[in-house]
Amino acid sequence: MADIAGLARNNSADAVMMTNGNEEDEIIMNEKEIKKLKLLSAKIRLDVLKCIKKCGYGHLGGSLSIVELLSVLYGKQLRYDAKNPQWKERDFVILSKGHAGPALYSALANVGFFGKDWLLTLNENGTKLPSHLDRVKTPGVDMTAGSLGQGASIAAGIAAGFKLKKNAQFVYLIAGDGELNEGQCWEAFQFIAHNKLNNCIAFIDENKKQLDGWTKDVINPYDIEKKMQAFGFFTKKVKADDESAIDEAIEKCKSVKDSAVCIILDSIKGQGIKYFEDMMDNHSVKFNTAENIKAADDAIEELSALITRLE
Amino acid sequence: MFELDRENTDASEMRMAVVSAIQDLMKINDKVIALEADLGSASGWAKIKKSNPDRFINVGIAEANMVGVAAGLSLIGFIPFIHSFAPFVSRRVFDQIFISGAYSQNTINIYASDPGFTVAANGGTHTTFEDIALYRTIPDALICDAADFVQMRWIIKNFADLKGIHFVRANRKPIANIYKEGSEFEFGKGNILKKGHDILLIAAGQLVSDALNAAESLEKKGISVEVIDMFCIKPLDKDLILKEIKDKRAIISFENHSIIGGLGSAIAEVLAENACGIPLKRIGVNDRFGQVGTADFLQKEFGLTQSVVVDFALSLQN
Numbered sequence: 001m002a003d004i005a006g007l008a009r010n011n012s013a014d015a016v017m018m019t020n021g022n023e024e025d026e027i028i029m030n031e032k033e034i035k036k037l038k039l040l041s042a043k044i045r046l047d048v049l050k051c052i053k054k055c056g057y058g059h060l061g062g063s064l065s066i067v068e069l070l071s072v073l074y075g076k077q078l079r080y081d082a083k084n085p086q087w088k089e090r091d092f093v094i095l096s097k098g099h100a101g102p103a104l105y106s107a108l109a110n111v112g113f114f115g116k117d118w119l120l121t122l123n124e125n126g127t128k129l130p131s132h133l134d135r136v137k138t139p140g141v142d143m144t145a146g147s148l149g150q151g152a153s154i155a156a157g158i159a160a161g162f163k164l165k166k167n168a169q170f171v172y173l174i175a176g177d178g179e180l181n182e183g184q185c186w187e188a189f190q191f192i193a194h195n196k197l198n199n200c201i202a203f204i205d206e207n208k209k210q211l212d213g214w215t216k217d218v219i220n221p222y223d224i225e226k227k228m229q230a231f232g233f234f235t236k237k238v239k240a241d242d243e244s245a246i247d248e249a250i251e252k253c254k255s256v257k258d259s260a261v262c263i264i265l266d267s268i269k270g271q272g273i274k275y276f277e278d279m280m281d282n283h284s285v286k287f288n289t290a291e292n293i294k295a296a297d298d299a300i301e302e303l304s305a306l307i308t309r310l311e
Numbered sequence: 312m313f314e315l316d317r318e319n320t321d322a323s324e325m326r327m328a329v330v331s332a333i334q335d336l337m338k339i340n341d342k343v344i345a346l347e348a349d350l351g352s353a354s355g356w357a358k359i360k361k362s363n364p365d366r367f368i369n370v371g372i373a374e375a376n377m378v379g380v381a382a383g384l385s386l387i388g389f390i391p392f393i394h395s396f397a398p399f400v401s402r403r404v405f406d407q408i409f410i411s412g413a414y415s416q417n418t419i420n421i422y423a424s425d426p427g428f429t430v431a432a433n434g435g436t437h438t439t440f441e442d443i444a445l446y447r448t449i450p451d452a453l454i455c456d457a458a459d460f461v462q463m464r465w466i467i468k469n470f471a472d473l474k475g476i477h478f479v480r481a482n483r484k485p486i487a488n489i490y491k492e493g494s495e496f497e498f499g500k501g502n503i504l505k506k507g508h509d510i511l512l513i514a515a516g517q518l519v520s521d522a523l524n525a526a527e528s529l530e531k532k533g534i535s536v537e538v539i540d541m542f543c544i545k546p547l548d549k550d551l552i553l554k555e556i557k558d559k560r561a562i563i564s565f566e567n568h569s570i571i572g573g574l575g576s577a578i579a580e581v582l583a584e585n586a587c588g589i590p591l592k593r594i595g596v597n598d599r600f601g602q603v604g605t606a607d608f609l610q611k612e613f614g615l616t617q618s619v620v621v622d623f624a625l626s627l628q629n
């Protein structure tokens with residue numbers, strides 16, 4: 001039985017109070033805003049599922065773990081113009097774990113970069129939405145990715161360039177915890193930290209799994225937050241299904257003036273849908289069994305109901 | 312010696328040819344060791360981890376490190392086999408292969424999976440039309456494109472007896488059967504699969520089967536095509552090429568790779584240096600990047616089907 005795992009978590013007023021200070025006006029506004037973000041998260045999650053289910057297979061686990069992050073980015077933090085994806089003054093998003101394309105595509109479709117009908121063409125012959133990100137093909141995709149480990153350097157270059165141009169834009173980097181196995185990530189982190197590129201907000205999606213299983217069994221990452229601190233980053237660690245905590249961490253990072261910044265997302269591979277969270281091999285999920293199809297259908301139903309409630 | 316067995320249609324997955332050959336090697340040679348880069352469940356090498364846990368290393372998503380670790384293991388006498396998708400054991404690790412491996416005279420055996428159009432759903436970032444071109448520039452590297460399951464098993468098993476950089480590319484999925492179980496090959500020697508007198512068709516890898524099909528349909532149209540499986544692209548069997556072009560009207564090379572730097576280029580070099588004066592048509596990927604789609608679609612999209620061969624051969628008649 002599928003179940004919307006994130007639903008019950010942190011929608012109490014307490015959580016809002018805790019994470020958003022105590023000024024009354026602010027709380028009320030934020031509560032509305034948070035509801036808006038929760039709605040967007042639910043829509044993105046629903047579309048990720050529909051998109052991958054229609055395709056028949058896809059990188060479900062790592063797409064679902066960044067849903068709330070993308071909701072906060074595209075629902076609140078980012079500067080972009082969906083009608084003018086190439087707008088020069090936009091903030092940039094470098095989704096370095098490019099196999100999570102379906103998550104980004106769903107976010108982009110939900111905020112109007114292209115129609116949702118595109119989502120049902122994932123990986124089809126001639127599609128504009130390939131499994132791995134392609135900046136040449138998809139409006140709103142700022143950088144091609146799929147060969148893991150390259151995105152952090154790209155983000156570093158963009159951030160350095162913004163500084164040279166004295167532009168107040170941000171670049172948001174999203175890297176996988178497995179992806180951090182790649183040495184190039186650490187070359188980039190050195191550079192970002194050394195140059196105090198505080199306009200690059202680096203997210204590490206710590207969903208604790210990579211392709212062959214648990215990260216601790218493949219290549220133990222030990223304490224990622226401590227590693228980033230040792231590299232010279234200001235760090236924040238937040239629950240990845242908590243929009244307000246993510247938002248607050250971003251605000252905090254934006255106020256850091258003198259160092260590189262990193263937010264570690266304590267996430268679950270398959271996040272937000274219990275059946276897929278519990279599935280051990282959930283990196284690439286195939287919808288070729290009755291059980292998986294039913295789980296997806298149940299989750300689609302529940303997410304649709306949640307969306308109706310939030311709307 | 313080899314024999315053909317094209318009737319056998321219960322082809323097994325190519326990755327299992329690799330897995331079973333490595334497992335066989337491990338039974339008789341404790342120096343053989345397998346290294347993966349977080350694709351053990353994609354390559355089937357997780358099975359090697361099960362059968363030979365102390366001869367399996369998963370380095371994580373760190374291909375350059377994998378090549379370096381393999382070189383270190385080689386230095387103290389191990390025989391490393393490494394796997395990743397084709398781009399990640401070619402483009403991505405070229406300097407490590409070149410310096411830590413080849414230049415330092417270490418031994419690394421490489422299985423590059425899902426080359427060319429066989430990339431399918433992984434799309435443009437994962438497409439390699441240039442892996443052979445890159446490896447060809449490495450002095451003394453041995454480069455193979457496996458035509459079927461039987462040949463793949465033979466290649467892997469025979470890599471283990473050699474010292475140096477040995478590279479083989481192939482689909483992970485099942486492909487058409489060409490050879491009879493137990494067939495033997497020789498590195499540096501092409502295999503004549505079908506005799507003919509009008510056109511010489513030289514293919515490699517998965518396209519050997521399409522080449523044979525093309526030759527058969529051309530035969531029906533009155534064009535006699537000789538087909539060579541040039542599974543070993545380096546060292547290239549120059550003698551065989553120079554011998555078999557005699558009295559042919561044209562030569563066609565046919566590869567799941569860029570026409571720049573691969574089999575077609577290698578053949579062109581032989582022909583040019585020997586002033587053969589026989590036209591060569593290179594059928595391969597024409598200076599393009601990859602994209603996503605089904606393997607069948609991509610094979611068509613990049614002009615790598617048997618009908619392209621047939622059409623070209625027919626066009627020569629006019």
Ligand SMILES: Cc1ncc(C[n+]2csc(CCOP(=O)(O)OP(=O)(O)O)c2C)c(N)n1
Pocket residue numbers: 059061062063065097099146147148149175176177178179180205207209210211269283348349350372399
């Ligand atoms: C350079 C490179 N090596 C290998 C792969 C194959 N691959 C795709 S996703 C993946 C695992 C990624 O793990 P992680 O970064 O933790 O992503 P997530 O678990 O969030 O999906 C691997 C090994 C790749 N895309 N690029």
